[in-house]
Amino acid sequence: MHDSGRPPDWLDAPAAAVLRDLQGAQPIAELAVVAYRAVDLNGLHLAIAELSEPLPPLEDDLDPETPTEYGGGNWVPRTMTGPRLLVLTADILQEDLAETDAAWAQSRPPCPWHPHPARAAVRDGEAWWVCERDDVPLYRIGRGEVPTRPGPPLSWNTPRRSRRAEKRQYGRERHR
Numbered sequence: 452m453h454d455s456g457r458p459p460d461w462l463d464a465p466a467a468a469v470l471r472d473l474q475g476a477q478p479i480a481e482l483a484v485v486a487y488r489a490v491d492l493n494g495l496h497l498a499i500a501e502l503s504e505p506l507p508p509l510e511d512d513l514d515p516e517t518p519t520e521y522g523g524g525n526w527v528p529r530t531m532t533g534p535r536l537l538v539l540t541a542d543i544l545q546e547d548l549a550e551t552d553a554a555w556a557q558s559r560p561p562c563p564w565h566p567h568p569a570r571a572a573v574r575d576g577e578a579w580w581v582c583e584r585d586d587v588p589l590y591r592i593g594r595g596e597v598p599t600r601p602g603p604p605l606s607w608n609t610p611r612r613s614r615r616a617e618k619r620q621y622g623r624e625r626h627r
């Protein structure tokens with residue numbers, strides 16, 4: 452029995468979706484998500500690795516019905532599903548990728564307005580990358596909404612007004 456491998460299906464889909472978001476406009480070659488067995492936990496540890504060979508899949512022998520509490524750390528409980536599963540997967544992989552030489556000091560995924568990376572959070576029942584500074588949702592996690600080319604996303608339909616435009620607006624209102 453292997454102790455690590457490609458995540459089993461329940462975790463492979465969210466992990467692959469998150470990895471695409473983290474790659475964004477500056478993909479790093481040969482990145483893969485590795486799942487590790489978690490001793491005494493009904494879940495799996497996740498990590499990012501640079502691999503040239505595809506990994507054998509890890510056997511899925513955990514029980515989705517066994518109650519599991521998440522107490523922090525880089526493991527994902529087998530019972531977690533939906534947006535919370537995506538957000539936790541995103542948190543773990545984002546942090547792990549930021550520790551690698553290849554992605555050091557890069558914002559993945561980028562906030563279009565600030566130098567900080569977007570952070571994963573559940574908003575209105577959906578998993579989002581958000582700008583924490585302005586408290587604004589940016590891209591839904593794992594939906595191909597993170598830009599894959601440099602520059603502002605083409606689909607941006609509510610461009611933020613510049614400070615100057617806001618001043619002009621303020622001035623008009625004052626003189627009304």
Ligand SMILES: [Zn+2]
Pocket residue numbers: 562563564565567582583584585
């Ligand atoms: Zn921001």
